[in-house]
Amino acid sequence: MFEYNEDYMPLLKQVRETVEKVVKPRAKEIEESDEFPYDMIHRFFKEGYLQILIPKELGGTGRDITSLCIVSEEIAKVSASLSLLVIVQTVGTLPLLIAGNEAQKKECCPKISEEHLIMAFCLTEPQAGSDVGSIRMAAKRTRDHYLLEGKKSFVTNGGVADKYIVFAKTDPNRGRRGISAFVVDRSLEGMTFGSKDDKIGMRGIPSCTISFHQVLVSPRDLLGEEGDGFRIAMETLNRSRPAVGAQALGIAESAMEVATLFAMRRKQFGKPIAKLEGMQFMLAEMATMIESAKALVYKAAWYLDKGLPHATKYSAMCKYFASDVAMKVATDSVQILGGYGCLRGGNLERAMRDAKITQIYEGTNQIQRFVVAEQLIKEFLEKYGMGRDWSEFL
Numbered sequence: 195m196f197e198y199n200e201d202y203m204p205l206l207k208q209v210r211e212t213v214e215k216v217v218k219p220r221a222k223e224i225e226e227s228d229e230f231p232y233d234m235i236h237r238f239f240k241e242g243y244l245q246i247l248i249p250k251e252l253g254g255t256g257r258d259i260t261s262l263c264i265v266s267e268e269i270a271k272v273s274a275s276l277s278l279l280v281i282v283q284t285v286g287t288l289p290l291l292i293a294g295n296e297a298q299k300k301e302c303c304p305k306i307s308e309e310h311l312i313m314a315f316c317l318t319e320p321q322a323g324s325d326v327g328s329i330r331m332a333a334k335r336t337r338d339h340y341l342l343e344g345k346k347s348f349v350t351n352g353g354v355a356d357k358y359i360v361f362a363k364t365d366p367n368r369g370r371r372g373i374s375a376f377v378v379d380r381s382l383e384g385m386t387f388g389s390k391d392d393k394i395g396m397r398g399i400p401s402c403t404i405s406f407h408q409v410l411v412s413p414r415d416l417l418g419e420e421g422d423g424f425r426i427a428m429e430t431l432n433r434s435r436p437a438v439g440a441q442a443l444g445i446a447e448s449a450m451e452v453a454t455l456f457a458m459r460r461k462q463f464g465k466p467i468a469k470l471e472g473m474q475f476m477l478a479e480m481a482t483m484i485e486s487a488k489a490l491v492y493k494a495a496w497y498l499d500k501g502l503p504h505a506t507k508y509s510a511m512c513k514y515f516a517s518d519v520a521m522k523v524a525t526d527s528v529q530i531l532g533g534y535g536c537l538r539g540g541n542l543e544r545a546m547r548d549a550k551i552t553q554i555y556e557g558t559n560q561i562q563r564f565v566v567a568e569q570l571i572k573e574f575l576e577k578y579g580m581g582r583d584w585s586e587f588l
């Protein structure tokens with residue numbers, strides 16, 4: 195059985211209370227209406243979840259990735275959408291924390307907490323998802339400004355966010371090395387928000403396409419140096435992926451709970467189906483996969499918090515493993531409920547739809563496997579170089 199370090203117990207207790215008092219009563223309504231839950235934004239700011247990684251001296255909660263994962267997992271047990279609220283806010287804040295200069299951090303970070311600013315992260319484009327280096331959005335330098343021109347798609351919080359971290363090419367000839375990151379205020383002229391995507395899951399948290407036409411951005415809003423954008427985006431996702439893993443874990447845990455309780459009650463062939471070997475194998479498999487995913491998610495978070503080597507590998511591993519577990523557990527839970535699992539509007543149907551999305555966003559699970567393999571090769575090269583041959587180990 196997984197146990198949290200003592201230091202995290204007060205946070206765990208706090209978030210469980212929030213979930214009981216605030217998330218549970220609203221979850222179904224948000225799912226059905228697909229309307230952005232502004233009330234939850236204010237509540238989550240009060241609890242410190244939407245500024246969780248911002249240091250205390252900059253007005254934030256000053257907590258770590260492990261804390262973010264705890265919040266994400268606990269909320270996702272009841273509403274994956276509301277846990278996305280926390281994740282996407284963090285993804286929109288991390289570039290500032292990673293690459294912002296002192297002036298940018300002092301200007302923006304305290305405002306996020308005080309004015310309850312909503313953040314968004316704009317990397318994907320209609321023709322460029324996994325292949326980030328092929329983005330086309332241009333940031334052309336003029337005498338006093340950068341001129342943004344192009345389109346971003348699937349921007350979570352698009353239309354409701356106050357600040358957008360926008361990745362654009364300052365040098366179109368340098369591939370990923372030509373990408374730069376900007377903090378863009380929604381009040382700037384030239385931004386047009388498309389209609390809300392009608393998604394299969396994560397209902398209530400909008401995403402949309404945003405068109406940028408001759409948007410003038412001040413050089414003061416460039417994060418880091420020109421050409422740092424790809425690194426900033428990857429470092430951001432590296433830190434936030436365990437939170438997606440934790441979100442997937444929350445989805446899996448609650449689906450498993452429904453399936454187990456059902457299997458204990460439902461009788462066929464004169465006994466509870468939980469006592470039938472075929473069902474027991476499924477339940478055992480689900481529980482084992484969940485425990486493994488949990489260990490991996492919190493290992494990744496711990497490696498990131500401690501700045502240990504190989505954190506990137508664990509971060510990618512836990513994102514793909516936990517989200518694959520969530521998809522499998524949600525689908526198997528429906529199977530265990532039989533016909534009852536096929537009725538629309540229940541928690542399991544929602545779990546299946548939400549779990550699917552966790553396999554896709556923040557880098558698809560194919561891309562995560564690619565990251566893990568690349569990191570492995572790097573590690574082995576560091577350890578053995580190219581001088582050793584596999585036959586020596588036979």
Ligand SMILES: Cc1cc2nc3c(=O)[nH]c(=O)nc-3n(C[C@H](O)[C@H](O)[C@H](O)COP(=O)(O)OP(=O)(O)OC[C@H]3O[C@@H](n4cnc5c(N)ncnc54)[C@H](O)[C@@H]3O)c2cc1C
Nearest residue numbers: 315316317318322323324325348349350555556557558560
């Ligand atoms: C609900 C939701 C919210 C999102 N929010 C945001 C957001 O806030 N900001 C943002 O910037 N983006 C966001 N995205 C976009 C998301 O990150 C992309 O959808 C994702 O990275 C995949 O890109 P794509 O959709 O263009 O698919 P593609 O990259 O076109 O991939 C299509 C398929 O090909 C596979 N594939 C691609 N390359 C390889 C490869 N080298 N090897 C093997 N298989 C490969 C993929 O795994 C996938 O199965 C969101 C997406 C969703 C669904």
